[in-house]
Amino acid sequence: DPSVFHKRYLKKMRDLGEGHFGKVTLYLYDPANDGTGELVAVKALKQDNGHVPEGWIKEIEILKSLYHSNIVKYKGCCTELGQVVQLIMEYLPLGSLQKYLPTHKLGMSRCLMFAQQICQGMEYLHSKRYIHRDLAARNVLVENESLVKIGDFGLTKYIPEGEIYYRVREDGDSPVFWYAIECLKESKFSFSSDIWSFGVTLYEILTRCDHRQSPPVKFFEMMDGAQGQMTVMVLIKQLEKQQRLPRPKDCPHEMKMLMEQCWAADPAQRPSFRYLIEKFEAIRQTYD
Ligand SMILES: Nc1n[nH]c2ccc(-c3ccc(NS(=O)(=O)c4cccc(Cl)c4)cc3)cc12
Numbered sequence: 001d002p003s004v005f006h007k008r009y010l011k012k013m014r015d016l017g018e019g020h021f022g023k024v025t026l027y028l029y030d031p032a033n034d035g036t037g038e039l040v041a042v043k044a045l046k047q048d049n050g051h052v053p054e055g056w057i058k059e060i061e062i063l064k065s066l067y068h069s070n071i072v073k074y075k076g077c078c079t080e081l082g083q084v085v086q087l088i089m090e091y092l093p094l095g096s097l098q099k100y101l102p103t104h105k106l107g108m109s110r111c112l113m114f115a116q117q118i119c120q121g122m123e124y125l126h127s128k129r130y131i132h133r134d135l136a137a138r139n140v141l142v143e144n145e146s147l148v149k150i151g152d153f154g155l156t157k158y159i160p161e162g163e164i165y166y167r168v169r170e171d172g173d174s175p176v177f178w179y180a181i182e183c184l185k186e187s188k189f190s191f192s193s194d195i196w197s198f199g200v201t202l203y204e205i206l207t208r209c210d211h212r213q214s215p216p217v218k219f220f221e222m223m224d225g226a227q228g229q230m231t232v233m234v235l236i237k238q239l240e241k242q243q244r245l246p247r248p249k250d251c252p253h254e255m256k257m258l259m260e261q262c263w264a265a266d267p268a269q270r271p272s273f274r275y276l277i278e279k280f281e282a283i284r285q286t287y288d
Pocket residue numbers: 016017018019020021022023024041043044072089090091092093094095096138139140141151152154
């Protein structure tokens with residue numbers, strides 16, 4: 001069974017990323033032990049205090065069930081004492097958008113193509129009634145200069161038929177600067193709150209993930225009394241005063257409009273990924 005990976009053949013190469021509960025590491029899977037194995041990305045939980053949270057099993061089942069060109073491929077699992085402890089994914093050598101954009105000069109056309117591909121992956125996810133809850137440039141991976149894939153589903157939840165919201169009690173370091181206002185105020189997550197996060201991800205793409213223009217940096221700058229302490233309450237106040245991330249340098253007016261639609265205070269006013277895909281398709285024609 002090619003989806004079974006034996007821990008003893010995994011040779012650690014380097015870290016790829018770290019989240020609140022887990023970390024992603026590059027390994028060479030080398031059963032022949034002659035260096036001819038294949039490179040794989042391995043996600044593992046940080047705390048391995050013996051028991052495996054059911055949320056972790058759920059995350060693996062979700063990725064295993066997703067088949068889309070803009071979603072990172074599931075390769076298998078590594079078990080230990082019969083328990084699944086590591087998730088094995090395909091390795092994308094160009095890494096995340098957050099690392100790729102600042103070092104590669106992408107024109108507007110390429111940025112819009114990447115944005116459209118993220119929408120395509122997200123539309124597929126929503127079509128299966130999953131909400132992502134952690135869409136950000138750091139979680140989008142670059143396969144090559146013409147293909148990106150959503151690379152992490154650690155906060156993804158299933159929304160039962162007939163439901164609109166998924167409510168969670170907040171966990172550790174939530175990505176608050178990517179959260180819709182109703183998520184910050186009432187922990188209400190929905191397909192529409194993913195659209196808000198996509199708007200922030202589009203902002204990151206249009207700023208080429210320039211750290212000086214990152215969402216946390218810009219929200220701090222917008223905070224009254226510059227030296228104050230940024231809390232969720234301060235961020236909520238800013239958003240309630242209709243303050244939003246600024247228009248990135250050289251950002252076309254149409255893109256600013258699109259981001260602001262994604263950041264509508266009323267979730268029902270935000271577009272769908274289907275609508276966004278059509279918008280990007282049309283706008284890209286004017287760039288080719
Ligand atoms: N280069 C790659 N090839 N395959 C991958 C699979 C996942 C990842 C990956 C995916 C996401 C991140 N973002 S992250 O913010 O570091 C992160 C967020 C949540 C949970 C974790 Cl463990 C890590 C970092 C790395 C990278 C690659």
